[in-house]
Amino acid sequence: MAFKFKGYGGKIIRVDLGREKTVSQPLSSDMAKKFLGGNGFVTKILWDEVKPGLDPFDPENRLIFAIGPLSGTGWPQAGRFEVGAKSPLTGIYGDASCCGHWASELKFAGYDAIVFQGRASKPVYLWVDDDKVELKDAKDVWGKTTSETEKILREQHGKDVQVASCGPAGENLVRFAGILHQRRAAARSGIGAVMGSKKLKAVAVHGSKDVALADPEGFYKFSREIIELYKRDKFIESRAKYGTPILVELMNEIARWPVKNFQTGYTPHAKEIGGERIREEYRIKDRASFGCWARCEKPLMVKQGPYRRIYAKQPEYESLSALGARNWIHNLDVIIYANELCDEYGMDTISTGGTISWAIECYEKGIITKEDTGGLILSWGNTETLIELINKIAKREGFGNLLAEGSLRASKKIGKGSEKYVMHVKGMEIAAQDGRAQKSMGLAHATSSRGADHLKAFPLLDEVVMNEYIVARYGREYLPEMANRLDIKHKPFEVKDGEELCALCDSLLLCKSAGTSLPLFTGAVYYPEMAKAVKLATGMNIDASGMRTIGERIVNLQRAFNIREGISRKDDTLPSRFTEEPAPEGPPKGHVVELEQLLDEYYKLRGWDKETGLIPRKKLEALDLKDVADSLEAMGKLPR
């Protein structure tokens, strides 16, 4: 029987790897209405099926791939897929998303999600070809890098097949391993290690079905209107021209650019690795994902020297930070190579670079010595050591075996005060935003459901002073303070609102970077536009307010999952470098993150208990999460 709502495939694939069984089951219309798709589905399934306290490498952990009702429709910037699991890096809710053509292909095959459980007795991959779903022996691809795996599986199954795979790092249970597709990474949270722990190498998909829409004519008319707005948007123009590396020099100028493990936020060398230089000297062409108008992927050529490469991937802003300035490396050829290594091994560049920079700072301070590193000398700007450590981490060799645990676990083994230099929240390495230079980002890192992360709230309105957009979205009374990145006023509101918007984006699999949180200049897609697009695609009549509620529901259910794992206010914190050490230079000089003040206001706005960060029953019931309240109450995890 056809699914109640259009736009969806209407089916979920369930895979029990231990029993080697695959089952196609109908998607619940109630789940579609309450969670839409993507990280909504991931959150709901993790809450329902992963028991508290479970080791993330236990076969009973779930690995969930999910798409949304706009996937495969051609709706602009809706080309992403979401993957979630309990994270082996943080021990709490984990997810990551990735663009490309995998999501649309899964929709063409007629599915909305794939849920893996159990552990295979030998390496396998899942082959989905429309209604044919089967586990296949992965002996030809186990041990291969991510691009080799894609190439081999495409040779076996056809060039139109879309592949998402973990690399050797995932197989070796590197706790920050990711999942790659077309050189794009669902990188964070260590989901690639969960994939490796299940001995699942890849998911290869081919689909040939149409996507039915509730009102095709209305949908594509509206879609074209949005595309026209995007085409006129100056942000899209610059993103299309340069990609995310265009941010490097700008963020450096406002001293928000992490340098030497966040010891400072500015370097005179940023211009050597910025987007303008990459475009001028390295770029070959532009590439886009399914339905993408920002085409921010820029294949590069390293023309000469020991790192010469004919067709390399452009490192993102985050990777230029993590593998570059954070380790005092400004040799672009080396960073491009290091970035490719991380992608081929399947490792999150942020956690890789963050963990290495922690080790270098500890070495600099005499906490880590040559005895710990097996003779390796760690120092800022040491390009050979960077490459060697990436290789050793992925293979879990020598000192790399320790770093493969992530910086927090590694510091607990090293001890001797090394914990102080771990730049993390809840075990996740912090991305390329120094919170002292943008207070909203400091709070966003502290409250993100997957541990330190900028994309769960993505507060941008204060990043480069977006006065007009603040007025349009919230009203003139929020100026001038909200636009001032060093003023804490209104920042808790900005973060709370951003978290809900981003949760909704991740449930619809919209690109936040160039879809909804941005563009800021046209404000093309916000709650009303998302509600309209979903209605035209699916027939579901959810208004803008209902969309906002779905975002808030997802944020609260992720928090509930984390509360069940023992998370409370004590964990919504930042490294002391951000809260006690004033920024040393540039516009934020003298600033710290006033985190406790920010959190007090944030919890109040969220309706959470200020003392504990727990969620009251009343709030959960208002979000139609009574069963969650009952469960938390039984565990003594509701506020008193």
Added chain:
Amino acid sequence: MKVNVVYLTTFREIVGRRSETVELPDGSTLMDLLETLAERSQKFRKELFNPEGGEIRSYNKVALNGIYAEYLNEKFATKLREGDKILIAQGVSGG
């Protein structure tokens, strides 16, 4: 008085260089500097200013020593000093 101007994004392409030192009469303001730069190139002027009213387009960002003009007390009327660093960029955010 000499100030240092750094161009990002489209402005770097228009000007053809990353940065330059610009000499201005003492007492010049931030807007004086922008007018001086716009005088050299109609393309630069068109990208920087709204066609009517002479205001900076909202998606363009100008920062003086890392502080966006909107947050300077005198905004674009702020007087420049010897050695100031001025950043001119277009349409960049999100990371």
